[in-house]
Amino acid sequence: MKKIVFSLLIFIALFIIIIQFFQPPRNDQSITGDDFFMQYQEAPAYVIEILNKSCYDCHSDQTKYPWYSRVAPVSWLLNKHVIQGKEELSFSKWGSLTIRKKLSAFNEICEVITDESMPMSSYLKLHKDAVISDHDREMICKWIEAESEKLFLE
């Protein structure tokens, strides 16, 4: 009996060690890129701050990886979220979007933070400072609206 438990433990330990060799690709945050949001949109400091702490981790190549992001299987889960996030909207690709796509993205940003579907609750559990306050929400939506008008008239 003891033997079985022992070998099972060994097996689990080996398994955990082996999966560490399968590391998903990571975003390289040293490169900002020409299409990055900030190169196109002049944003006030409070907007930049919120984007930094609540959005960029999944919606850009500027991911700030926590230590546990290197540990499989957390790394896989994290990578999946980043890929999905960037697919939906990548601030690193902002410059490559057409005006209608930018307007659409702007509109959606305000929508998802207003109905609180973003930032995701699982993300907020690990990033307490990513919570967007009601006041910030309002400020962002106001800024987005003004910026959308400008974009449209461009």
Added chain:
Amino acid sequence: MRKSILSVILIIAIPLWVFSQQQLQNPGFEEWEDAGTVRDEPVNWSSIKTSDNDTLNTPAPVVWDISDDAHSGNYSIKLFNVRIWGIMATGILTNGIVHPSFIPDSGYVYTVPEDVMVILEKSCFDCHTTESKKDKAKNKLNFSTWNELSKAKKVGKLNAICEEVENGDMPTEKYISYYPDSQLNDEQVSALCNWVDSEIENLMDSK
């Protein structure tokens, strides 16, 4: 022999069917709706009286009149230009919808093609209109209050309509399970997206 006759018939019939154009409804202005009221208009025709811009429907000048000087039937339409506040309002009646504006350059006429209207009614309006009980859907997109949106917002939302439908995110799976008819096929998706494209183009041109 019979086969060749059939194929000849098909060769003639199919192009006739494919290239046939939909006939204009009420072409002779014989049928009228809301007759005798300020909003009277020929059935299936629209003018500024019933435009999508409520604030301008009443103050806008009348630029057409019913006439009995008809080529055939009882009625015809007389169009004329009116000068108001230094701006020339042209006589216009359309089987689309008029979007008037205080800025003359920003006015335009548009149509929601029938195939698109069918899609919107069948797959979208249940949740995305004021009558809906689904607050989340309504907050995101409400066709009933569409004209209260800024042009920039309209463009953004139109683009999202096409994207959501193209990705198969809308109508939601749950809705489709209740109303299987609401599922859109590829043809309907592209009809909707084509309409979105032309609407966005109109909006961009009118800035």
